[in-house]
Amino acid sequence: MNGLLLINKDKGMTSRSVDNKIMRHFKTRRVGHLGTLDPFAEGLLIIAINEGTKVLPYLENDTKTYIATFELGIETSTLDNTSEVIKKIDVPKLTKSEIEAVLVSFLGEIEQTPPQTSAIKVDGVPLYRYAHKGIKKEVPKRKVYIHKIRLLSYEAPFLEIEVMTGKGTYIRTLGKDIALKLGTIATTIKLVRTKNGQFKVEDAQKIDDIDNLRIIPIDKALGHLISIDVDETQKEDIRNGKVIMLSRLEPLLVATYERKVLAILERSSPQLYRVKRGFNL
Template identity: 40%
Template sequence: MKEAGIIPLHKPSGMTSHDCVVRLRRMLKTKRVGHTGTLDPAVSGVLPICINRATKVAEYMSAYNKTYKATVSLGTSTTTEDQTGEVLDQVPVDPSMFQDLDQTLNRFRGEIEQTPPMYSAVKVNGKRLYEYAREGIDVERPTRRVKIHSLELIGSLKKNEETGNIEFPIEVTCSKGTYIRTLAVDIGKAFGVPAHMSSLVRTKSGPFTLEQTVTFEQLEQRIEEKEGLGPYLKPIEMALSLFPSVVVSEETERQILNGALLKETKELSNERTAVYNGRGECLAIYKPHPERPGWVKPEKVLKIQE
């Protein structure tokens, strides 16, 4: 059986998430490869990639909270809200204008509203916003609520001698769908100045951290040495560690592998529950049955019956 699991890839800047998938398909000689949450080409960092059977859990992983380190640049706005866009507006700035920075950042902690940038993959009337942007068409963008779990200043204000902007680094842990570049722009608006995000690294995605990531070069070396993916391939169970879980008997395991419904218990009453056997293998994801109260049904059976 082909190797299956999750590769916590260190995505390099300059590649799209899809580029990473295509490269890994060629390297691993399998079509069953999928990423778990798009990173913009200019962004580097943690991009969990599901391989073979692990592609079954990719949809759950996209909902993970993410952590980023970013640089906010005050004084200039751009078309893309980051360093890759064309300059829209620029004003002279000075550090003295931002003395209440901590107090201002506090306004963005917790639940906030964001309007996605025009250069984004959000769909409006069946079409991506970036497609409208490339055609020069301005459309009304849907406002969404996202959650900023933490927002910390991790360095001091500094003047960028090349641009004249005032910059500072932040670390953000946030919910799915949060745009850090939009956060940077909104922080600038709170001070009444144009702003953009000048750098971004994703340092965590769910349980996967930057320290656990592997580069393409490391993977290629491992493949050339014909050693398999080994320690670079994380188990499917790691991806599901954020779900409530329950361990079942061997008899129940056999029923689960046949797709059986189960009686609802306290442990199985969650929105989703990861069901394990005694050997630590995740068998399936169960959820309450929508039409049969008191029963739960498999949303996805993950283990192949041997």
């Protein structure tokens, strides 16, 4: 079995625990996931198995879409509902137009300070390890990109939004920053990932249905890249890691032979492509 599995992760599970279940069931250690979901979050988790793990680096820059619910007026130590409330303040009276105006201000490139409970490393150690010891570290701001954001509902103090983000965006931090512009504080109480690139949560399955999981083959997983069929001579050259000549302009191509993916090719110079990643299918 080689490819991707679309899992609709339940709240309370770690992304790693999903990996482990897949490993045990399919008796392989070559399993990984794309974009960790915190235990309190749910929704689409893309799992790669065997040769599918080679696909993950080519999906990392895909956009991700979430539906997030924030409770305004409270803040917890982790900015989600898994820890104690450390602060409470009043929530100002807010209109729909005021909220929408604030949401629009987050479109495009923004700066975020990752939460202290994130996996970002400082001095070689993940931040969450410092947090567990009660140590607070200075975390540099990072630039992230918000492609789309819209208000779904607001019934004080609960604010629900849909947001499409680029790589590395922390929704908990986004909620905190939105609340600050609204004149209050916030904690994320529900988070659902609904899309990841071309994949949707509607097509995902629960891990409890592990005996009937549908595999997305390598060619479909790389469907966002241009695919070309090569002849037998080119196939042998690719298998042997040789540079091949192609009259193409794309920086990356998926080379196939008789409907099987051979490799991802990278343009090294005009009309010349080298093997970037080979597949054993």
